[in-house]
Amino acid sequence: MRNLGLLQVSALGYGCMGLSGIYGASDDAQGVRTLQGAADAGITFFDTADVYGDGHNEELLGRALGDRRQHLVIASKFGLKAQASATREVSGRPEYVRQAVHQSLRRLNMDYLDLYYLHRVDPQVPIEETVGAMAELVQQGLIRHIGLSEASAATIRRAAAVHPITALQSEWSLWSRDIEAEILPTCRELGIGIVPWSPLGRGFLTNQLELQPGDYRLTAPRFQGENYQKNLDRSARFSELASHWNCTPAPLALAWLLHQGPEIVPIPGTRSLERVQQNLGALQVELSSANLATLSDLFPPGSTAGERYPEHLMRTVNL
Numbered sequence: 001m002r003n004l005g006l007l008q009v010s011a012l013g014y015g016c017m018g019l020s021g022i023y024g025a026s027d028d029a030q031g032v033r034t035l036q037g038a039a040d041a042g043i044t045f046f047d048t049a050d051v052y053g054d055g056h057n058e059e060l061l062g063r064a065l066g067d068r069r070q071h072l073v074i075a076s077k078f079g080l081k082a083q084a085s086a087t088r089e090v091s092g093r094p095e096y097v098r099q100a101v102h103q104s105l106r107r108l109n110m111d112y113l114d115l116y117y118l119h120r121v122d123p124q125v126p127i128e129e130t131v132g133a134m135a136e137l138v139q140q141g142l143i144r145h146i147g148l149s150e151a152s153a154a155t156i157r158r159a160a161a162v163h164p165i166t167a168l169q170s171e172w173s174l175w176s177r178d179i180e181a182e183i184l185p186t187c188r189e190l191g192i193g194i195v196p197w198s199p200l201g202r203g204f205l206t207n208q209l210e211l212q213p214g215d216y217r218l219t220a221p222r223f224q225g226e227n228y229q230k231n232l233d234r235s236a237r238f239s240e241l242a243s244h245w246n247c248t249p250a251p252l253a254l255a256w257l258l259h260q261g262p263e264i265v266p267i268p269g270t271r272s273l274e275r276v277q278q279n280l281g282a283l284q285v286e287l288s289s290a291n292l293a294t295l296s297d298l299f300p301p302g303s304t305a306g307e308r309y310p311e312h313l314m315r316t317v318n319l
């Protein structure tokens, strides 16, 4: 177990997003089996969002795990609103906060959320207003803890001045190290837990990724053309290191994150229960400081070729 602020969770969580067809087809019966198997294996921390599958993901999670809800820590997010044009509008308006939480709870068929994140900071709404509205939800017992996702260090400070922030969820893995310079030290100073999303680099660090045409990941520059080829060259070296250390790439990537501090709880996602079990193997991987340095040197901050999002979405992070 680990602590995110005052919230105790399993040291490895489970990210549900891929169960709603984001990275290729998903099957609900298999999704239910994977979710229940993950909970049976000791995972208590499940991450969803209203926008994943436009509500489908929350419904599936509620259906699979509703009967053991009191033993679990359920996190969801709001703030990315689906548009008819398949784009996303960001909203942190207080009236939207109040509306969104009820919709999420209805889909999950639950009375409260343990952790509720603002998915993206709304540049049109002062963070104090958004977090102020979330604090009212805490008072009403609809949510227990407040989180932010992809917020900048300055926004995190302003938010924490309104209400304690339990966790920051931002992309962090060996090939996405942007948060290390400023955001991570700020969270540590303020006692905020870290939930790295896409801790396997959206699957890149598993060395088993086969991208099919139409895969969402192909919209990101780092998964395209020459960039991707350059990145693959390094992932081959990463796999060699993993086998040299009697490990496989996915648990090694997760173990590197787990070794960065006790307040870090990665949430890898997979449709397969077998892979959930493989990923839990990360908790047994012990890395010496020399091993950690070797991995860090292989993927220094800023060295991944290509941004993690297309340009219009890069404008929605680190706000």
Ligand SMILES: NC(=O)c1ccc[n+]([C@@H]2O[C@H](COP(=O)([O-])OP(=O)(O)OC[C@H]3O[C@@H](n4cnc5c(N)ncnc54)[C@H](OP(=O)(O)O)[C@@H]3O)[C@@H](O)[C@H]2O)c1
Pocket: 014, 015, 016, 017, 018, 023, 047, 048, 119, 149, 150, 169, 170, 196, 197, 198, 199, 200, 201, 202, 203, 204, 206, 208, 250, 251, 267, 268, 269, 270, 271, 272, 275, 276, 278, 279
């Ligand atoms: N806050 C945000 O803005 C944000 C953004 C993105 C994601 N998230 C959260 O973070 C969670 C995890 O991120 P993610 O799903 O994008 O990426 P991830 O966990 O880094 O990687 C998922 C990919 O890795 C594959 N995979 C997982 N374990 C594997 C293993 N042991 N061996 C081989 N392949 C493996 C999965 O494929 P299979 O399904 O085929 O196994 C999937 O393609 C999401 O579910 C979501 O909850 C949050």
